[in-house]
Amino acid sequence: MHGLFFVLVACTAGTSAFRLQQIKSTGKDHTVFFKHYYELHGEPVVLKCPSPRYKHLDFSALTPNITWYKNGSKTMISGKDEDPRIWAKGDALLFFPAMLEDSGVYICTRRNSSYCAEVAIHLTVVEKRAAREIAYLQILFTFTSGKIVCPELWDFTPNRTSLELKWYKDALPLEDDNEKFIILKGSTSLIMTSVLPTDAGYYTCKMSFPFEGAMYEVTRTIQLETIITPIIVYPTQKTTSAALGSKMTLPCKVFVGLSSHVHTDVEWLANDTIVDVVYKQSRVTEGERQEIVENGENFIEVPLIFDSVEEVDFYTDFTCLAQNRYGYQFDCLFGIIVIIIRICKNNVKQC
Ligand SMILES: *[C@@H]1O[C@H](CO)[C@@H](O)[C@H](O)[C@H]1NC(C)=O
Ligand SMILES: *[C@@H]1O[C@H](CO)[C@@H](O)[C@H](O)[C@H]1NC(C)=O
Numbered sequence: 001m002h003g004l005f006f007v008l009v010a011c012t013a014g015t016s017a018f019r020l021q022q023i024k025s026t027g028k029d030h031t032v033f034f035k036h037y038y039e040l041h042g043e044p045v046v047l048k049c050p051s052p053r054y055k056h057l058d059f060s061a062l063t064p065n066i067t068w069y070k071n072g073s074k075t076m077i078s079g080k081d082e083d084p085r086i087w088a089k090g091d092a093l094l095f096f097p098a099m100l101e102d103s104g105v106y107i108c109t110r111r112n113s114s115y116c117a118e119v120a121i122h123l124t125v126v127e128k129r130a131a132r133e134i135a136y137l138q139i140l141f142t143f144t145s146g147k148i149v150c151p152e153l154w155d156f157t158p159n160r161t162s163l164e165l166k167w168y169k170d171a172l173p174l175e176d177d178n179e180k181f182i183i184l185k186g187s188t189s190l191i192m193t194s195v196l197p198t199d200a201g202y203y204t205c206k207m208s209f210p211f212e213g214a215m216y217e218v219t220r221t222i223q224l225e226t227i228i229t230p231i232i233v234y235p236t237q238k239t240t241s242a243a244l245g246s247k248m249t250l251p252c253k254v255f256v257g258l259s260s261h262v263h264t265d266v267e268w269l270a271n272d273t274i275v276d277v278v279y280k281q282s283r284v285t286e287g288e289r290q291e292i293v294e295n296g297e298n299f300i301e302v303p304l305i306f307d308s309v310e311e312v313d314f315y316t317d318f319t320c321l322a323q324n325r326y327g328y329q330f331d332c333l334f335g336i337i338v339i340i341i342r343i344c345k346n347n348v349k350q351c
């Protein structure tokens with residue numbers, strides 16, 4: 001288990017631009033949730049009445065009795081025969097297509113004879129030229145492969161095998177035969193074989209959706225941010241030597257490029273356990289973290305300090321671990337790099 005290891009986990013699936021939050025809970029069986037949909041004028045929209053699982057009750061059993069209103073309007077939105085553009089079906093409210101004036105709050109009510117759950121759903125419809133203002137943020141690490149996901153399509157494509165998307169970067173179509181991008185039929189992902197800092201920007205995915213003789217288009221805009229995976233610049237060797245009883249400091253220096261220092265954690269482990277836990281802040285300690293700027297680029301340095309090297313240290317793996325996190329909302333997205341160091345007794349060539 002010696003040497004330089006590289007692990008990268010990036011999961012961006014379904015990063016989305018809306019929040020689901022419980023805003024009100026009045027009484028025992030009355031729940032209001034808020035969900036915000038952002039959509040483009042002229043495109044089909046499906047609002048789903050979520051099934052709030054309130055306490056131990058499963059309101060999904062109330063599906064047949066769902067009613068929809070637009071807040072401020074007294075009339076219930078009914079079936080397709082009443083209005084061929086906006087109608088309710090099952091647990092969904094459909095707009096074919098949505099228009100700017102449809103923006104507002106829609107309230108769906110699920111009920112049976114004893115329970116009632118109300119859900120308020122925000123819909124904001126914007127002009128096509130404002131698509132970037134409602135873009136979904138996604139983040140990828142540079143210098144490795146990654147994928148962008150075209151979000152929130154499944155209401156239109158129950159049949160995944162027939163899914164076909166067109167992808168654009170800053171309005172220019174991306175070619176599938178390009179070595180940089182892989183577009184798989186039946187997938188909502190755009191795979192990038194190697195992400196570069198210059199790949200940041202706006203991506204658009206488009207899906208054609210035929211419905212009752214008319215052809216609609218579903219467009220999603222993604223704002224891609226790229227961040228660097230931290231690089232351990234020091235130590236470069238996986239061994240170092242020390243004499244028994246000597247003092248020693250092992251600095252670990254990490255390059256984070258233009259990324260802010262705050263996104264990167266650097267720590268030392270002894271046999272995979274945090275140093276301060278193993279040595280209880282006594283003989284071996286982690287020194288103070290330093291945030292360094294050199295030529296406009298950011299580094300972090302954390303030293304491992306031995307008051308006195310002991311025999312057991314020659315048999316312990318010391319690991320410097322640098323980990324990138326990008327905000328709590330992306331806690332499944334992080335890049336990790338580690339280097340594992342072995343200490344050798346002075347004058348011992350091989351260890
Ligand atoms: C109404 O729905 C609630 C929640 O699912 C359920 O516990 C209850 O039995 C239902 N009542 C009737 C009369 O169906
Ligand atoms: C519904 O509309 C009324 C009057 O405009 C407003 O006071 C209320 O906050 C709205 N409800 C929701 C859930 O947005």
Ligand SMILES: *[C@@H]1O[C@H](CO)[C@@H](O)[C@H](O)[C@H]1NC(C)=O
Pocket residue numbers: 061062064065111112113
């Ligand atoms: C729907 O509502 C009606 C009357 O409000 C009620 O009789 C019926 O049981 C409900 N259906 C379901 C499946 O809860």
Ligand SMILES: *[C@@H]1O[C@H](CO)[C@@H](O)[C@H](O)[C@H]1NC(C)=O
Pocket residue numbers: 159160161162
């Ligand atoms: C899905 O679409 C494919 C291609 O259009 C078609 O061959 C297949 O029968 C469809 N499957 C279902 C379950 O509709």
Ligand SMILES: *[C@@H]1O[C@H](CO)[C@@H](O)[C@H](O)[C@H]1NC(C)=O
Pocket residue numbers: 270271278312315316317
């Ligand atoms: C680390 O593991 C090695 C091998 O299992 C063991 O000899 C050594 O004592 C351990 N070091 C510490 C600090 O526990």
